[in-house]
Amino acid sequence: MSKVAVIGAGAAGLMAAYAAAANGNEVTVFEKNEKSGKKIYITGKGRCNVTHDCTPSEFLANVVNNGKFLTGAIYNFSPENCIEFFENGGTKLKTERGARLFPVSDKASDITKCLETYCKSVGVYFKFNENVLSINDLHSTMRDIITQKGSYVFENIIICTGGLSYPATGSTGDGYKFAKEAGHKIIPLRQGLCGLNLKGGFYKNLQGLTLKNVNLSIIYNGKLIKELFGELLFTHFGVSGPVVLSASSLINRFDLNNVRLSLDLKPALTEEQLDKRLLRDFEQNKNKSVANCLKELLPSALIEEVLNRSGIQPEKQINSVTKAERSRLLTIIKNFDMLVSSLRDFSEAIITSGGVDVKEINPKTMESKLVKGLYFCGEVLDVDAFTGGFNLQIAFSTGYAAGSSIKI
Numbered sequence: 001m002s003k004v005a006v007i008g009a010g011a012a013g014l015m016a017a018y019a020a021a022a023n024g025n026e027v028t029v030f031e032k033n034e035k036s037g038k039k040i041y042i043t044g045k046g047r048c049n050v051t052h053d054c055t056p057s058e059f060l061a062n063v064v065n066n067g068k069f070l071t072g073a074i075y076n077f078s079p080e081n082c083i084e085f086f087e088n089g090g091t092k093l094k095t096e097r098g099a100r101l102f103p104v105s106d107k108a109s110d111i112t113k114c115l116e117t118y119c120k121s122v123g124v125y126f127k128f129n130e131n132v133l134s135i136n137d138l139h140s141t142m143r144d145i146i147t148q149k150g151s152y153v154f155e156n157i158i159i160c161t162g163g164l165s166y167p168a169t170g171s172t173g174d175g176y177k178f179a180k181e182a183g184h185k186i187i188p189l190r191q192g193l194c195g196l197n198l199k200g201g202f203y204k205n206l207q208g209l210t211l212k213n214v215n216l217s218i219i220y221n222g223k224l225i226k227e228l229f230g231e232l233l234f235t236h237f238g239v240s241g242p243v244v245l246s247a248s249s250l251i252n253r254f255d256l257n258n259v260r261l262s263l264d265l266k267p268a269l270t271e272e273q274l275d276k277r278l279l280r281d282f283e284q285n286k287n288k289s290v291a292n293c294l295k296e297l298l299p300s301a302l303i304e305e306v307l308n309r310s311g312i313q314p315e316k317q318i319n320s321v322t323k324a325e326r327s328r329l330l331t332i333i334k335n336f337d338m339l340v341s342s343l344r345d346f347s348e349a350i351i352t353s354g355g356v357d358v359k360e361i362n363p364k365t366m367e368s369k370l371v372k373g374l375y376f377c378g379e380v381l382d383v384d385a386f387t388g389g390f391n392l393q394i395a396f397s398t399g400y401a402a403g404s405s406i407k408i
Helices: 011-022 040-046 056-060 067-076 079-088 108-121 174-181 202-206 242-251 271-284 290-296 300-310 323-334 390-405
Strands: 003-007 026-031 063-065 093-096 100-103 125-128 132-136 143-147 151-154 156-159 186-192 196-198 210-220 223-234 238-240 259-264 336-343 351-356 374-376
Touching: 003 011, 003 151, 003 174, 011 026, 011 108, 011 156, 011 390, 040 108, 056 067, 063 067, 067 390, 079 093, 079 100, 079 390, 100 108, 132 174, 156 174, 156 390, 174 186, 174 351, 186 242, 196 242, 202 300, 210 242, 223 242, 238 242, 238 336, 271 290, 271 323, 290 300, 300 323, 323 336
Parallel strands: 003 026, 003 156, 026 125, 156 374
Antiparallel strands: 093 100, 132 143, 143 151, 186 351, 196 238, 196 336, 210 223, 210 259, 223 238, 259 336
């Protein structure tokens, strides 16, 4: 029987602890908080988007960084396996919009309770309110874990301490410190799945405006990186909403001075179709002002900014709008550009991008290639994905890979 320590009782830690103990190992979980799963409790606005109903290949297409590294883990413990795991544990799941899965109860706490029940069924020990301060004798076969309460000896250590996002849940970067002490390279940490601060002040007049079914293009150094379709929200700092969260994870390793975001406010219409629509609206409203005419095409809050960018006075009569002005108006509607100044803070980021360099980790077992018996799982690794339950699935799959690889 091997003695296994799991540091962190989040999604990855609880899964790793269960999988290791199910193999017959003696497993102890150290958690600095008073209970497990504090970050799970706030995921999905308290409902917990536990995974995504998709195949492993579809899943990997939604991984932003190091999808290839995750291939083995995702196929070994797939979204289908995850669904079966929770339902067999008594937590029924339901599929909602966009193939996202939630507990039928709409309670994130049920996911944590299910994981805890699994852990207790195989004899996992929990040490709550016990913060791991250091790991000594890393290169020995027996390692000392030092906490504020004492010293413990283990053969295998699984680090599942999360990233830097939502530090109030206990994610304060401890795992990166342990990784550095073991000689691991840390890929620079960035906020992922967060809002974006914009340059200029135009967004202040648009605060609270939600745009649905828009197309957001990400352009870096003049090259189109990705097009995202969905919902966007203007805020007091800039923009947020589903397409922006995804965009943040795609640009967080770029020089933001060279990033341009371009909104197509009418993606269902080609430029030719939009021009015909404008001509028709102009003909039907030729005695009205441009601002009044556009109310059927654009949200009222957006009209003044669109016209300002087009160089057209809002009160100008439709019958006096020139062809060149109409052309500029069309261009702005199809290409409403925004410049990013910075990412929102880690306290608002859903996940952390960056972390332990996966080149130094065995992708099948999550074991360090530098230190035998040392494992890293979940957000502490340099892996991240879009919203939709993908990041929790990464935690479950990597935790399962680590725990199940430790044999008696």
